[in-house]
Amino acid sequence: MAAFRPDLLLEQLGLLIEQPGSLSQDDPQRAELLRLTRLASTALETPLEVTQRIIFSPLPLLTTRLSQEFNIFSTLAQHSVTHPVGLSELAKASGLEPSILSAVMDYNCGQSAALEAKPGHYAPTKLTHMMLQPMFNDATIVFYDCVLPTFAALCRVLKDTGKDRLTAFQAGHNTSEEDIYSWLESHPVQQGAFYRFMKTVFAGLPTWLDVVRFDEEIGANSSSNEVLFVDVGGGFGWQCQALRKAYPHLPGKIILQDRADVIKKGQAAEEAAPNKQLGVEPVVYDFFTEQTVKGARAYFLRGILHNWDDEKCIQILKCQASAMATAGKSTMIIEDFVLGEREPGADYAAAFGIAMQAVHNARERSREDFERLLGLAGLELVEVRAFTKFGNSAILARKQG
Ligand SMILES: C[S@@+](CC[C@H](N)C(=O)[O-])C[C@H]1O[C@@H](n2cnc3c(N)ncnc32)[C@H](O)[C@@H]1O
Known part of the structure; x- marks a missing residue:
């Protein structure tokens, strides 16, 4: 085995940090370096460091949310390394007590979300500016305000073996009646963030439109008075817009x-x-009732089925199947993760699986799971087309017979 040379590695890592753009986003070496540096970091940790990492794992989300909500990032962004902002000015801008603010700033600096340019004076970093972008702001609101209390309740909910147990979302948000969608209706800030987040949740990745040649496979010879695409539970309509633009x-x-x-x-x-x-x-339209638009070329369900248990999924699917034309004239396109389609190490689907369990008492599914649910609703699975390494897939289905 070759001798390990920490001096060489330290030098190379120092250069990488000075020149982070030297590997492009698509460079396979970037992904491999990320994987190895993460493994190396875990391999180097002492038991105390592992403990610290795990027990304080909610803190980056908390300090990001605080820094967005209390104008810390926006104030930092108006300054620079040569003109940093002092703690007292930051306290005024944020309205936070200096004691908590100073701890948050120490933590932000440790996370590279701020830089202490001189003692007690702070400047923005690349991450500060990133965290101010709407996409990050929305994701932080959704995960801190909606999902974090849900995760916190999951352990106690899973111990409840009663048949009427609450979802962890309900337990964490002290509501026995509402699911997340009805809860969002009375929480407009979180609601706006959630529906915007649906557009950016997989930003930068390929999309279902990269694996479905819609004009040839589904919309061939369509006319202006027929329905091309029904986005069932489509939120603010991002996928409708994407289709029309494509x-x-x-x-x-x-x-x-x-x-x-x-x-x-x-x-x-x-x-x-x-x-x-x-x-x-x-x-x-309520997707638990009969689909009102009949004979459309495509019924599209993105991120819908992983929110529901099997029984509810069959109900949703049956309600759509009854409106679909026979002889393959209507296609159902389901976009969800398909377990088994991801590349090793790409654990985004696993994280979503836990989130779906906690928020909805639901789960991500395999090809066999989808095949079974579709069959029970009178539909047949035609093809699964994965389009990201995480297993995001378009599942094509038609009416049986
Ligand atoms: C995870 S979001 C996905 C949104 C959208 N398909 C997308 O991918 O951007 C689930 C969607 O289902 C909608 N929804 C929940 N219950 C519904 C119901 N009973 N009928 C119709 N839509 C519903 C929500 O409002 C939300 O837009």
Whole structure:
């Protein structure tokens, strides 16, 4: 075995930190380096360091949320290494007591989310600016405000073996009646963040449109008075917009369906304004009732089934199947993770699986699971097309017979 040379590694890692852009996002060496540096970091940890890492694991989320909510990042962003902001000025801007603020800033500096340019004076870093972007702001709100109390309740909920047990979301949010979607209706900040987050949750990755040639496989010879695409539970309509932009000249209607409150808020939301320009028609629809749009070319369900248990999924699928045309004229496209389709080490689906259990008492599924659920709803699975290394997949299904 070759001798380990920490001096060489230290020198190379120092250079990497000075030149982080030297490996592009798609460079396979970047992914391998990330994997190895993470493994190396775990291999080097002492038991105390492992303990610290694990017991304080919610802190990066907490300090990010505090720094966004109390204007810490936005104040830092107005300064620089040569003109850093002092703790007392930051206390004024944030309204936080200097004692907690100073601890948060120490932690932020340890996370590279701020830089202590001179004692008690702080400057922004690349991460500070990143955390101010709407995408990160929304993700932090969703995970800190909605999901963190849910995770905190999961252990106690799983110990409850009663048949009427609450979801961890309900236990964590002290509600026995509401699921997350009804809870969001009375929490507008979190609701806006959640529906915007649905657009960016897989930002930068390939999408279902990269593996479904919609114009040829589904929309061939369509006419303007038929329905091309129904986005069932489509939120603010991001996928309707993406489809129209991908195929601007493909004739046919694009319909966005969701709960009444989401359709109403979506129509008022600035981010959903392109729906109108792109001719996306918003319609209120509860997917536990019979699908009202009949014989569309495609019924699309993205991130829907992993929110529900098997019984509810079959109900949702049956409600769509009854509207689908026979002889393959209607296709159902389900976008979800498909377990077994991910590459080794890509554990995004595993993290989502735990989140789905906690928030909805539901789970991610395998190809066999989808095949069985579809079969019980009178549909047949035609093909699974994975389009990311995490196992994000488009599942194509048609009516049986
Ligand atoms: C995880 S989100 C996915 C949103 C969208 N498909 C996307 O991928 O961006 C689940 C969606 O289901 C909607 N939803 C929940 N219950 C519903 C119901 N009973 N009928 C219709 N939509 C519902 C939510 O409002 C939300 O938009």
